[in-house]
Amino acid sequence: MEATYAALCKHGYASLRMRDIAAESSKSKATLHYHYESKQNLLYALLDYLTDSFAEQVETLEGETPAEQILALVDIYLEPAADDSLPEFRTALLEIKAQGPYDDRFRAELAEFDRMLRGRIRSLIEDGQDEGVFRPDVDPDETAEFIVTALNGAQTRHVAVDHPLERTRGALETYVRRELLVADADETGERFE
């Protein structure tokens, strides 16, 4: 998976070949072919792997309150870790998203990630409502979807026109504060920075 990730970042989706992945790996091209048959299969496995690791990473989140935890998740999505090849990965991922209509497996893997992300955010919104710090009249499903849409848009604009990810981070913070938090949350000791 590391070799596939590295090769994808180096060559981009369109021109990636099995031999590029082998070059990043300790395995031979023949071994990779034996286990995965094609570069497509390696990429499906990579998306699956990335979904699992992201899900694991956001299972426990920093922050005392659901609002802080939503923003911790946003941070992980937008700036997952110090990784030099991240811009290249984001670009390759956008190429892969553009394959969605033509490639059922890509679409299925991307949909799995989408569902996981949406579900995690929805459950944080429900936590906030259960604790009485989020407005009860907010629809957890629509709101979680909207945040996922904004996160997708942040990545797309970042790749396409170099739009700063921090701008979306800031706007999402405003959104969580104004749209989710009950008006008097500041006074109830559930203060949100």
Place this chain on the structure above:
Amino acid sequence: MEATYAALCKHGYASLRMRDIAAESSKSKATLHYHYESKQNLLYALLDYLTDSFAEQVETLEGETPAEQILALVDIYLEPAADDSLPEFRTALLEIKAQGPYDDRFRAELAEFDRMLRGRIRSLIEDGQDEGVFRPDVDPDETAEFIVTALNGAQTRHVAVDHPLERTRGALETYVRRELLVADADETGERFE
């Protein structure tokens, strides 16, 4: 421009050739080469043309209030017109966005569209604030940016995982109502459907 649009929808960005554009056009491949030199130049011209037509289209918007006008603009962006090749165009556009980091002209054309869209939404927010129907403490710039981000995300998710555009339309309606409208807007005759 129509021929370039049609050929792009039919063949996608990656495999588009000058001859595919000529096949959709009344002009010969030689004439197209003479005027545009390459398919890239035709695509730059297409993006430029689409930005201009969109700007013209949203100059006057349906709706009595700034809130209704913002949603009219959202509708035009998400479902511009009955056009059978729209799904293919959205997919090709996402491929082109993924070229942003590698192609300065694409990035410049996409940035021009982004700026125009953002500016139009910001001016509608400022209109609403001037009229006293939008909250004065909303930052027009951050809010316009956030709506542009959500619109980008709606298209990306639609292409990648077939996420329904109506869901984003609904979420943006909620957003405009709750985040922008002053609390008593319903009572002031500036009712927002």
